[in-house]
Amino acid sequence: MIMKETGDSKDQQLTVALRIRPVSLAELEEGATLIAHKVDDQMVVLMDPMEDPDDVLRANRSREKSYMFDVAFDFAATQDMVYRATTKGLIEGVISGYNATVFAYGPTGCGKTYTMLGTDNEPGIYVRTLNDLFRAIEETSDDMDYKVSMSYLEIYNEMIRDLLNPSLGYLDLREDSKGIIQVAGITEVSTINAKEIMQLLMKGNKQRTQEPTAANRTSSRSHAVLQVTVRQKSRVKNIMQEVRVGRLFMIDLAGSERASQTQNRGKRMKEGAHINRSLLALGNCINALSDRAGVKYVNYRDSKLTRLLKVKRNLLNVSYHIAQYTSIIADLRSEIQRLQRKIEQQEPRPMRSDIRSIQAEVQLQGNPFERQEMDQLREQLISTFREQMDVRRHLMELENNYMEIQIESSRHLLAIADWEQEKARRAQKWREEQRKESYSKDESEKDSDTGDDLSDVPEPQEVTLAREHIAALLREQDKLHKQKTELERRFWEVRQRGHRLEEALPWRISSEEQREVLSLLCKVHELEVENTAMQSGALLKDSLIRHQERTVRRFERHRSLCHRIIHEQRQIIHESQLSVPSHLEELYQAYLHELDEGGLDRVGAIDRAAARALKDTSVPKLPPLPVESILDSDQESVRTLGSEYQQLPRRDSRRGTLPPLVPEPDSSEASQVFKASPRARQIKNSAVVTPPPIHVNGMITQEYVPRESLVSLSSQRNSSPDSSDHCSDGILPHGERKEIASGTKSIAVKAARRRSRVLEYDRRNLLEPTKEHSSLSLHSLSESEDPLCRETPALCRPASPGLQHAVSEDNLSSSTGETVPGRNGPRRSPGPWLRVSKKGNKKLEKREESLEAKRRKRRSRSFEVTGHRLPCPKNNVARRHPLESSSEHKITAAGGTHNTRGIGRAAVQLSRVRLLQAQPSSGPTEASSLSVPSNQGGISKKNFQPSQRPPRLNYITVNGTNPHCKDGRNRRC
Numbered sequence: 001m002i003m004k005e006t007g008d009s010k011d012q013q014l015t016v017a018l019r020i021r022p023v024s025l026a027e028l029e030e031g032a033t034l035i036a037h038k039v040d041d042q043m044v045v046l047m048d049p050m051e052d053p054d055d056v057l058r059a060n061r062s063r064e065k066s067y068m069f070d071v072a073f074d075f076a077a078t079q080d081m082v083y084r085a086t087t088k089g090l091i092e093g094v095i096s097g098y099n100a101t102v103f104a105y106g107p108t109g110c111g112k113t114y115t116m117l118g119t120d121n122e123p124g125i126y127v128r129t130l131n132d133l134f135r136a137i138e139e140t141s142d143d144m145d146y147k148v149s150m151s152y153l154e155i156y157n158e159m160i161r162d163l164l165n166p167s168l169g170y171l172d173l174r175e176d177s178k179g180i181i182q183v184a185g186i187t188e189v190s191t192i193n194a195k196e197i198m199q200l201l202m203k204g205n206k207q208r209t210q211e212p213t214a215a216n217r218t219s220s221r222s223h224a225v226l227q228v229t230v231r232q233k234s235r236v237k238n239i240m241q242e243v244r245v246g247r248l249f250m251i252d253l254a255g256s257e258r259a260s261q262t263q264n265r266g267k268r269m270k271e272g273a274h275i276n277r278s279l280l281a282l283g284n285c286i287n288a289l290s291d292r293a294g295v296k297y298v299n300y301r302d303s304k305l306t307r308l309l310k311v312k313r314n315l316l317n318v319s320y321h322i323a324q325y326t327s328i329i330a331d332l333r334s335e336i337q338r339l340q341r342k343i344e345q346q347e348p349r350p351m352r353s354d355i356r357s358i359q360a361e362v363q364l365q366g367n368p369f370e371r372q373e374m375d376q377l378r379e380q381l382i383s384t385f386r387e388q389m390d391v392r393r394h395l396m397e398l399e400n401n402y403m404e405i406q407i408e409s410s411r412h413l414l415a416i417a418d419w420e421q422e423k424a425r426r427a428q429k430w431r432e433e434q435r436k437e438s439y440s441k442d443e444s445e446k447d448s449d450t451g452d453d454l455s456d457v458p459e460p461q462e463v464t465l466a467r468e469h470i471a472a473l474l475r476e477q478d479k480l481h482k483q484k485t486e487l488e489r490r491f492w493e494v495r496q497r498g499h500r501l502e503e504a505l506p507w508r509i510s511s512e513e514q515r516e517v518l519s520l521l522c523k524v525h526e527l528e529v530e531n532t533a534m535q536s537g538a539l540l541k542d543s544l545i546r547h548q549e550r551t552v553r554r555f556e557r558h559r560s561l562c563h564r565i566i567h568e569q570r571q572i573i574h575e576s577q578l579s580v581p582s583h584l585e586e587l588y589q590a591y592l593h594e595l596d597e598g599g600l601d602r603v604g605a606i607d608r609a610a611a612r613a614l615k616d617t618s619v620p621k622l623p624p625l626p627v628e629s630i631l632d633s634d635q636e637s638v639r640t641l642g643s644e645y646q647q648l649p650r651r652d653s654r655r656g657t658l659p660p661l662v663p664e665p666d667s668s669e670a671s672q673v674f675k676a677s678p679r680a681r682q683i684k685n686s687a688v689v690t691p692p693p694i695h696v697n698g699m700i701t702q703e704y705v706p707r708e709s710l711v712s713l714s715s716q717r718n719s720s721p722d723s724s725d726h727c728s729d730g731i732l733p734h735g736e737r738k739e740i741a742s743g744t745k746s747i748a749v750k751a752a753r754r755r756s757r758v759l760e761y762d763r764r765n766l767l768e769p770t771k772e773h774s775s776l777s778l779h780s781l782s783e784s785e786d787p788l789c790r791e792t793p794a795l796c797r798p799a800s801p802g803l804q805h806a807v808s809e810d811n812l813s814s815s816t817g818e819t820v821p822g823r824n825g826p827r828r829s830p831g832p833w834l835r836v837s838k839k840g841n842k843k844l845e846k847r848e849e850s851l852e853a854k855r856r857k858r859r860s861r862s863f864e865v866t867g868h869r870l871p872c873p874k875n876n877v878a879r880r881h882p883l884e885s886s887s888e889h890k891i892t893a894a895g896g897t898h899n900t901r902g903i904g905r906a907a908v909q910l911s912r913v914r915l916l917q918a919q920p921s922s923g924p925t926e927a928s929s930l931s932v933p934s935n936q937g938g939i940s941k942k943n944f945q946p947s948q949r950p951p952r953l954n955y956i957t958v959n960g961t962n963p964h965c966k967d968g969r970n971r972r973c
């Protein structure tokens with residue numbers, strides 16, 4: 001019987017095969033009969049040798065037994081059949097680093113040695129296995145480096161002897177540091193010669209302890225173990241070299257016997273006892289290993305055989321020493337050099353066909369006169385093309401510089417605007433202090449100490465420097481503009497010259513082939529020019545995308561600010577239990593709905609996606625540049641971009657109705673303040689396709705084109721020759737910028753004028769017909785700038801005391817010399833807020849009026865600006881509206897008491913909040929695009945606060961796997 005075992009303890013495979021030995025001649029002579037019969041490939045029947053048909057008492061008690069095996073062979077089976085069925089399949093595993101054991105088990109004389117060792121003519125499993133093993137190694141030796149060693153030993157009476165060198169005596173079993181059992185001092189033979197191995201084995205087998213027994217004349221009284229070790233490692237050098245070791249044990253066990261049958265006595269009997277004990281230990285181990293329920297402990301120590309066969313992990317990782325790294329590196333270097341030599345030896349192949357070499361070939365075929373003519377023409381063409389390219393490149397550089405100057409200018413303008421804002425804030429503070437002091441003094445004293453001392457506030461050095469820089473940048477810009485105009489003119493001329501040469505080709509060159517070659521040359525040049533134009537376009541596009549992304553980020557920031565303001569105001573309403581007009585409530589519901597739907601998030605997402613798409617898209621192929629508009633290639637990119645904007649979903653256009661941006665430090669405040677400047681209008685009318693202009697109270701104040709885009713686009717506009725008449729910078733008309741630089745007028749003054757114009761316009765067109773509207777100019781200011789105010793006046797009421805802030809005492813319109821109509825017009829019902837204010841002191845009201853009258857007389861030459869700050873975020877909001885002051889007279893008109901001031905302050909705050917929302921609004925028509933269906937789902941959100949939005953639940957789905965096994969154990973299944 002042959003058993004084979006493979007794998008480690010977690011994956012045992014045990015195959016049991018049975019071969020029925022033929023009856024020997026001697027046995028036949030003794031009248032023996034065959035009692036084992038193979039029924040099929042797996043079943044064997046063992047007849048009852050004592051069966052006697054005449055024995056009536058045992059007639060119905062047959063002792064016939066059937067046994068099942070993995071494979072069953074009868075006496076006709078050959079050595080090769082047995083080998084193939086039991087052992088051949090193990091070889092692949094062994095050379096891959098697995099262990100395997102094949103052993104022959106059975107009673108003495110059953111044919112174990114014959115099966116394992118065999119004869120010269122009929123070699124058994126040992127030799128056949130080794131033959132196939134060596135063959136397999138040879139087949140894979142290109143990639144792997146193998147080392148095969150072999151040892152042959154016997155275990156006799158629990159003692160180990162080296163069969164290849166018996167003189168060594170008995171050997172010990174030892175376990176090394178890695179837990180591998182080794183036979184200390186055993187002879188290991190490294191050979192791949194099968195014949196040699198056979199001789200060695202035969203020789204070793206003769207050394208084996210054999211004694212004649214009653215059952216077998218050459219009975220083996222020991223276990224013979226042939227151990228074949230295959231070590232392998234990859235031939236590819238690596239830092240961590242993996243060495244795999246596979247072992248194959250082929251064992252010819254001593255025959256199990258019954259003392260009664262062998263009739264052994266004395267020494268033989270003692271041998272038999274050892275044999276049986278070790279076979280029992282082996283049987284126990286096999287049973288334990290083959291127990292599928294998972295036996296935790298396998299007792300290998302009961303016999304030397306089982307200890308030797310103990311299964312251990314057999315993969316060794318060898319960390320190579322640093323010296324070996326050096327050798328690996330050296331190997332790799334030499335490999336690189338070898339490959340480099342190989343590349344060098346290869347014939348150089350032309351990468352692409354060169355137009356000039358083709359031309360040379362063609363020329364060789366033409367006549368000398370034509371050749372000369374062609375040479376001349378070619379030279380002319382090439383020099384023209386070269387010149388064109390030079391000019392084009394120069395233009396690109398200029399445009400780039402131009403853009404940088406504009407960005408730099410924007411930065412300085414922002415610094416100036418910041419200072420104006422700061423100045424206004426200080427003025428406001430100062431006025432408040434003065435006012436407080438004035439209350440504690442009598443009337444006569446007030447006249448002497450209420451002068452305007454702020455005119456002497458020294459300007460910080462950085463602001464002065466900013467003004468100087470702007471002046472220098474303006475000069476630089478002028479210079480660049482002139483250079484650019486000149487270059488454009490040159491480019492035009494050269495381009496025309498090239499065209500004329502191209503047109504002259506047919507009549508100057510008669511050879512069709514040569515004409516073709518020159519045409520090709522022209523084509524190549526055209527492509528080069530196009531390429532340059534594309535690069536220029538790509539640069540512009542990149543810049544626009546960057547600006548756009550920044551704009552979106554700013555919108556998002558601003559949106560979160562609005563959320564916060566709405567939320568806080570809502571809380572005040574809620575806490576004060578104020579009644580909210582129904583239309584305002586509807587708007588609020590619409591706002592909540594939008595939040596729920598994530599509409600604004602989608603807008604942001606669309607923006608980002610569009611920007612990404614633009615970024616990812618390769619530079620679009622531009623159409624051939626017409627000579628007359630070659631310089632407008634960049635504008636073409638802008639157009640493309642514009643059209644891409646247009647293709648965005650409808651919602652995207654709503655961005656135009658969003659509030660104005662809170663500028664970032666690098667953006668241009670001026671471009672914001674002067675958004676209605678001629679320059680901006682020029683851009684609006686340019687070829688750039690943009691969403692509809694944004695109306696604030698009927699006036700076009702801003703286009704959708706982001707401010708930063710305005711800055712960058714301006715350079716492109718200026719690239720056309722006819723742009724020279726316009727302002728030379730991208731932000732402001734030249735004159736205005738010079739004014740800023742010289743500091744004769746502040747930006748604030750300019751903005752105030754514009755604001756007043758808007759105010760006046762609004763008052764006339766929008767507010768007066770609405771009798772409900774307040775006559776307070778302060779309210780008017782806020783309402784006039786907010787479409788929401790027009791639709792929902794309640795929104796524009798003063799905020800609760802919780803939002804009170806300081807109030808400017810200046811009249812914006814009077815400071816700019818323009819009157820505000822309707823100041824004394826009908827007042828809006830004060831509502832609950834005003835009711836609160838009316839509790840004020842009338843005496844104080846009177847005093848306030850009187851003060852106001854005096855102050856108006858002393859009003860400074862220019863208006864005073866205030867810089868109210870919202871609680872958060874400080875800078876952005878404040879900076880955004882440096883000029884949004886409210887005037888003292890408004891307060892007076894509202895009642896002139898302390899309490900009324902309080903109302904006014906609150907109103908200022910509220911109006912500021914709303915200004916942020918309102919400024920870029922598109923008026924009523926566009927504003928409608930902002931509104932979303934109010935609470936379509938009919939869900940009541942009356943008490944719903946933004947902060948109380950239900951948490952979003954994320955469900956995590958684990959696909960198909962249960963972290964716990966069926967058996968409940970927490971391990972990977």
Ligand SMILES: Nc1ncnc2c1ncn2[C@@H]1O[C@H](COP(=O)(O)OP(=O)(O)OP(=O)(O)O)[C@@H](O)[C@H]1O
Pocket residue numbers: 020021022024075106107108109110111112113114115216218219220221253254255256
């Ligand atoms: N399949 C076979 N075909 C022909 N002869 C066989 C076969 N099997 C065994 N024999 C012969 O039977 C005899 C006993 O065989 P063998 O020595 O191999 O038995 P064994 O199991 O090794 O006995 P022991 O355990 O006592 O060593 C040998 O002479 C051998 O040649």
